[in-house]
Amino acid sequence: MDITLAAIREQPGLEEIPMIAVLPKSALDLLPNPLIDDFVFEPLNAQELSARVLTRLIKSESLGEGNVIRFEKLEIDIDNYRARVNGKPIELTYKEFELLRFLMTHRGRVFTREALLNRVWGYDYFGSARTVDVHIRRLRSKIGTYENNIETVRNVGYRFSESG
Template sequence: MGNDLTWRGAVIVLGESPETGLAVCRALRKRDVPIEPLLLLVRGGHLGDLELRDELYDDFCLDPFHPRELEARLRHLLWRAGATTGPETIEYGGLALNLETYQAAIDNRPIDLTYMEYELLKFLAQHPGRVFTRETLLSRVWGYEYYGGARTVDVHVRRLRAKLGEEHAGLITTVRSVGYRFGQSRWGA
């Protein structure tokens, strides 16, 4: 999910015998310290077994499910339960970007970045392994209304590499005659 979430609930899979799964839900609700929230994974053919039993669970998700739907339902349950989520971060090879506070650190050492340096690093880190042309980076990071030249990207990459330090400068690689890539290619080159 990308976040440090405090999850104290349970995900129950209602298999071929939904009554067994519902019995588990009942037992978890009756504990001295009930396990909450409860999310059920249920096959479409067993939806009828859920009628009038919503006191046993907090939400359900149809199985098979898309991972993003399950993630969204879990986040919603955490929000309803008042659980706190950690800051949204991107971490890669010693680099950590806090997307809420616009802070960056390398090996837990803060890096002082300008706004555009941060935005460029964030964009690249959100797409590890992908190569972007200078023109694409200009339009996606600086915006379509930016009138500067493509070499602006080169200057910002050079500054970023210097701030990342020798050991981590290789996080941003130059792809000759094309542009830049963050992290390793899935092809290992």
């Protein structure tokens, strides 16, 4: 059962959908299971299943939707520090994630390297402004087809552009 559930969870767009299993009472030994969000035992009570589905949908809507920033097929989940391109997870360092988050929440606006250092690294950071360049280069290489959306504004800084 875990193999099938894991395969379902790995499908793009399905990994965050609440999973409710309908199980025979003899399957009690399969629980708890981290791949299952909730369960109902057979014989199935339609009202109970309906109530559980509704509860899970309400919870899933209140979690995450307001905390996910999307641009086309590029998305970042702020609550869980996850980033995805075309539904596939991408590995970002903490600063890469924060830099992408900042740029995506301020689309179209140009920020100098110094402004990005202050906003993303903090005012107490005393490194070189070229740190931003290095992080931008690494970030671009990780976001694939969206690399051109992080634009260099010559002699000024960077912006996240929707035209890319």
